[in-house]
Amino acid sequence: MTKHVIGSVDAFPPGSSQVIDVSGRSVGVFNDGGRLHALRNVCPHHGAPLCRGSVSGLMLPSRPHEYRYSGDAEEHRVLRCPWHGYEFRLVDGTSVTNPARMRVKTYKVEVEGDEVVLYV
Amino acid sequence: MSTQTKAAAERDDGRLTGIVDSDVHPNFANGLRDLNPYMSETWRQRLGIGGGADWTSRFAAASYVLPLDYLYINTAGAYRSDAAREDMAPATDAAFTAEHLLDAHGIDRAVLIAGHLLGIGAFPDPDVAATVASAYNEWMIERWLQVDQRYRGALVVAPQDPEAAVREIERVAGRPGIVAVFMPLHEILMGERHYNPIYEAAQRHALPVVVHPSGTENVFARAPRMAGTPTYYIEWHTALAQIHQSNLLSLICHGVFERFPELKVVIAEGGFAWAAETMWKLDRDWQGLRDEVPWVKRPPSEYVREHVRFTTQPFVEPHKREHVATLLEMVYAEETLLYSSDYPHWDFDDPHRALASVSPELRRRICVDNPRRLYGDRL
Numbered sequence: 001m002t003k004h005v006i007g008s009v010d011a012f013p014p015g016s017s018q019v020i021d022v023s024g025r026s027v028g029v030f031n032d033g034g035r036l037h038a039l040r041n042v043c044p045h046h047g048a049p050l051c052r053g054s055v056s057g058l059m060l061p062s063r064p065h066e067y068r069y070s071g072d073a074e075e076h077r078v079l080r081c082p083w084h085g086y087e088f089r090l091v092d093g094t095s096v097t098n099p100a101r102m103r104v105k106t107y108k109v110e111v112e113g114d115e116v117v118l119y120v
Numbered sequence: 121m122s123t124q125t126k127a128a129a130e131r132d133d134g135r136l137t138g139i140v141d142s143d144v145h146p147n148f149a150n151g152l153r154d155l156n157p158y159m160s161e162t163w164r165q166r167l168g169i170g171g172g173a174d175w176t177s178r179f180a181a182a183s184y185v186l187p188l189d190y191l192y193i194n195t196a197g198a199y200r201s202d203a204a205r206e207d208m209a210p211a212t213d214a215a216f217t218a219e220h221l222l223d224a225h226g227i228d229r230a231v232l233i234a235g236h237l238l239g240i241g242a243f244p245d246p247d248v249a250a251t252v253a254s255a256y257n258e259w260m261i262e263r264w265l266q267v268d269q270r271y272r273g274a275l276v277v278a279p280q281d282p283e284a285a286v287r288e289i290e291r292v293a294g295r296p297g298i299v300a301v302f303m304p305l306h307e308i309l310m311g312e313r314h315y316n317p318i319y320e321a322a323q324r325h326a327l328p329v330v331v332h333p334s335g336t337e338n339v340f341a342r343a344p345r346m347a348g349t350p351t352y353y354i355e356w357h358t359a360l361a362q363i364h365q366s367n368l369l370s371l372i373c374h375g376v377f378e379r380f381p382e383l384k385v386v387i388a389e390g391g392f393a394w395a396a397e398t399m400w401k402l403d404r405d406w407q408g409l410r411d412e413v414p415w416v417k418r419p420p421s422e423y424v425r426e427h428v429r430f431t432t433q434p435f436v437e438p439h440k441r442e443h444v445a446t447l448l449e450m451v452y453a454e455e456t457l458l459y460s461s462d463y464p465h466w467d468f469d470d471p472h473r474a475l476a477s478v479s480p481e482l483r484r485r486i487c488v489d490n491p492r493r494l495y496g497d498r499l
Contacts, residue, residue, distance in 0.1 A: 059411035064375030065313065067414065085408025097407040
């Protein structure tokens, strides 16, 4: 695991996302409400540039004809693939619909001093 | 040869025994008038069937007729002509049918589905539909279920008025020989909450809900709609699967099987090969579109396998015989298929001939085990 300084904290404000190349890998870095997440920029379904997708909460399993939206609880924040809309949890990259068999690689990303540091 | 000796002989031949036929149609000899003894004088008047069948009854607007397949015709006849006798139309006599279908084809149980009532979902007046359904149920019990112990019946309800349908289920569900609820199709797709009371009652009585094509599709305003209006019977007949596909999607996407976790639905004579692609496509789309229907909590195909059954007739005849096995594997036939003959209709399937390309183990599942599991002790 190699440490990469990828920029200053100011470059990753809440709500932002950036796709960066690190050691030949394309990685998406997200600041979701002050929480940093890094995921590999390849959808395990069909290889789409996953991190060009959108971040949102999750529509939770509910009774028929009722909706329950998760809001911003961290475990329910998802990245949706721009190609087919598959949802992956930001916290661990697991697929919402197929967690046993589909997962996106996640990376450790942290603020150290006033720098954002990615471990790949 | 006694019945017992004959059954033993068939077993020695390696022929399957205990076969359940999930789609048989008992017919009226004289249309709605056959129901006269089973409804009040008031309703005979209301329906215009109280008097004799004089010349006026041959014209529209003089008496009700059952909504059926009036605009698409099969010039070879829609019935097996070998099931008719002089002065006896096909499947109008329970004793003759028992001999002609059950004895002759080695069938142990026949589930009767509303011969001429298939299309009552098209009646504009829900009270007319409910009255006809109720009279039919009495007719079926007296004229068929009580005539031969091998008959079982699907009680008919009117889909236009779910509360009346529930009252009919409560009234008839406990009668001997009732194994299912036949719900004629209506303009409203099956997943909509309109039908929830019917599903609740069917689940409570552990009765599967059966649906079936009727001939009213696209003919009447309140009947199910197809994509476009076919010109010919052959187009119409082949396209019937559209309606069942739409209804299956509706059931899954409205979460009917989440709301009614014990409910079973039987799609009779709607085909089943299409179910493979429908399951695959739904499972795939669900992964990206799940948030629109978050009550669909599992891959949609799991609901189909657990809750939906398809009858076999008219059985598939792929160009390559080996594709039968592949297709049956794709649709989880070992769980989902129920043998049916569709007697006395023209496209009848004999259980031994039509399923000859199916392995003996799978044929046993389709003809015996799956229906027994579905209908349970009532069978």
